[in-house]
Amino acid sequence: MMERAVGLSRRGFLHRIGAAGGYAAAYSAMVSLGLMATPAKAGPLQLPTNLGAGKSVVVLGGGIAGLTAAYELERAGFAVTLLEARDRLGGRNWTLRNGSKVEMVGEATQTVAFSDGLYMNAGPARIPSHHEGLLGYCDKLGVPLEVEINSSRSAYFWSAGSNGGKPIQMRQGVNDTRGYISELLAKALNKGALDQDLTAEDKQKLLPFLRAYGDLDQGMTFKGTERSGFAQLPGAASQFGKGRDPVPLKELLANEQLPSTLFEDVVYMQATMFQPVGGMDRIAAGFQRAIKSQLILNAEVLQIRQTAGGVAVAWRDRSGGPNQVAQADYAIVTIPLNILAKIDTNFDKPVKAAIAAVPYDYSNKIGFDAPRFWEKQQIFGGISFVGGDTGLVWYPSNGLHTQRGMLLACYGSGPNAKGFAARPLEEQIAIARGVVGRLHPGHEAEMSNPVVVNWSKIPFNLGPWPAWPGAAGQEGHLDDPAYRLLNEPHGRVYFSGAHLSQMPGWQEGAVLSAQRTLGQIATRVSQSVAERRGERPAA
Template sequence: MSSQTTITKTIADLLSLVENKYGVGVGLELLRQLGGHNIVSDKGEPPDIPSISNGNHPQVVIVGAGIAGLVLALELKERGAKVILLEASSRCGGRNLTIRPGELIQEESFPAQKCNLPSGQYFNAGPGRISHHHRAVLHYCRRFGLSLRPYFTLNRGALLHRWLPQTNQDIFVKNRQVLFDGLGRLSELAFKGSTSLNLQESLPHDLALALNDWLQTFGGVDEKGNYQEDGKNGYQLIRGGRHDKGKSCPALELEQILGLRLWYDDPRRSSDVIDEQLTMFEIEGGNDGLVSALESALGDCIRLNHGVEEIVQDEGGVTLKGSLTNDSGQTFQLKCDRIVITAQPPVLKNMRIDVRDAWLEAFQALPPRFAVKVAGWMKRRFWEEDLGIYGGITFTNLPIQQIWYPNNGFLEQNGGLLVLAYSALEYGEALGKIAPDIRCLAVQELASRIHPQIKSESSHLMTIAWQNIPYIYSPWMAWTPEKYNQYFHQITRCDRRIAFAGDWCSHLPAWQEGAIRSAYDLIEWALYGKE
């Protein structure tokens, strides 16, 4: 080895050498190749699979007209397949549901609720937002000309609420206080121990200085490593004219943040989760605009009120039997070349499906999940007028878990729709067992601990528990690591002439993106029998 040759110790050294010799552009390209600055090349479009050209147009039946079924039916139809899309309920969309004035929410075993929102208003009972990197959803929004508006998942001015049951106290802090005071307190610890942060070896002096500079910039500590609140965490006294300098909110102590678990708003839906990082969107006029567009494009391919009960396959094709769900008592039978089932496992358990035991075992092993939303029309936008909260989410340890503020109609004088609860897991299960009218009142009482104005400003409440909705029975399926390793790669394969699709057959469960991507996976198989 030449004496001129040096071996770089770190990637940073290598990048520095490349940039010095060949320029920053080459250095950035090397960084991309090493996995940094990943460039998104996927546009969300369906795979480039050719249309049928030999005249052999396969007959494909799709069971379930949710997003996965609608998208798959459209892509197959446009490529020459003969498609029939069966839906057991009286509408398309599945869990994509927007409720408008005069419409009903019907939970199984409970009285129907009628939506009495003001004219032109609506409640997104299903999907509430679309991520900026859910590019397949955005592809169809673009294709159908659906207008989007921003959805503010993150609002640093929204609240974090803690109810202390031992003393029946309510603790309120702003989201920004936990973030910036928390960063500040952690930065204090890191600054004062910066030379020994690396457990394997101490940081070199120059990197320790760089770390301290970083902590001062992002953590708000001074040159001695003490956190200095500078207004990022909010103002106790607002800034104004020449005499109103303002006063920052007192900084939270680390013991307060840790003792009250203030960071623990909801780790499954916090704004730092990749699928909820800004920018988020919602469809103007209601998120079911995507359903309406797909439904219009499919036309008479769709057959509503068709409940499938039995599916049998052999070398000659697939036969399915069922009955109409509109109380007519009529039965039906269809034959096809291939079938795709997009219903979730809680529904599949009640169908007789001719697949191997591994599939049937998985359907029984995957438990349903629980999710409840309660929404209310408020006569006054008190969250804006009284608290300066414009959009976003407040988190709480009460069973309601989240309060969603509307992302439209800012400053309007005729009120707005507030989501008083979005409860999942055990809270969603418990609330779902209560009759809708009592559930609404219970949630109103709980939410009033955070916003007392709710009691006097509510004019109409409505709720949905997705585990109670016929032909759905679960808001989503959550794969545990054990169940994933045991079943996922098995049941997402085709079993001869039968296949399954839906968000639960993807790595984006509970998202429309997952439903569409799972549909994409089956286009070639449905057309040509190639998996």
């Protein structure tokens, strides 16, 4: 490749970008030029400390994406101003404690009255071990973590909305189902039904495995297994353990929540899971301690205007101060798209249309302060799946063996959540309490101090995550035209946030999106430096 008289080869150009902007800028430039694939996970971001010298960025939104951006930009030498409409940082990262206020559109304000030490993560409540970006920031920010017990084989699955059936303990559902399937497959093998698919050697190896996998007897029949729990516990002397009788296959198949036995196989839900000690908002607090730039709360964005030379953001002080304008060279907008659509902007029509076209999902949580009656049933953390409007019952992983805990009696999302959120709050509470009462009879009266969070009513969110085409709730394989458009810069404005990642409901999505945006800005600033020196890449 020949250099132009006033230019550089690509290699030379990338070298100059690396010199000005460090590895991250060079890497981002290579991605932009199609020379490298987009990274699959968040690695350590290392922007040089002088990259942003003389440059300014206004960050709109103080959720995890906005905080990640502000934290890294500050360390790269940019002048940073962050505007957050709420009186707290964190966005959906929101932990409720005794005295917290829950304001929802069209509802009376709730004041949380949990016992001392109890808390409810109203938004995200767990961190998968493969979310290395978020876990990395927890380490950097000094946020202590503990294990979140995401699954308990002592918990239940049960179709709460149906008239028939009874709760089935998870360990019994998992192992009885496995036993029956193993028996059926063994029968098919012995009858020659799979002779066209398996060699004689394959069959010889598979049958012993099925016997072990399903805990079948000598005749390859499933008659129950101690894996499913004990009808009689093993004890002293000659008190032998005796396994339960298996649940009939027909009864298992009739239970609408049978697929929940696969919950632990979902990669996002596999052990080990983590949670910050003391509540998820400890992450936002860690960012707040570390960031020295302006973090302006109660700053509701009213208008965004960009020109060839910069961005001006008009905002209202919700605490009673005068309206103000923040000006910067660039803006990173992490505001949820359904909220952004209502803000006065001079974005191009296709961008405005893309923002306005994205619907948002529904999600509800209801928590109670309660004595730990579930622990007397050997349920320590984990989830009972109940379906219906309330979705599940989630048991706390913290404070094990103490007197009281925060029991999440409802976590439902999607179509059912929309109708449920339309009910009066007292009715939502009564339904959630009733489901727990049928799952754990006699304990519903012990549950007190309920709090309801309908995310479709939470100001400055009005929904938990976007309902992108192709998304299955909190995860998806997103490739919508609006999604693609909003993932690219619009002049000096960059859109960022979990909603522009493949994990719209996870904090890792916010981290990944923010880091991608920072790489784009680093490339742009580095290119600007190179161009001022009369350098540009060869074609």
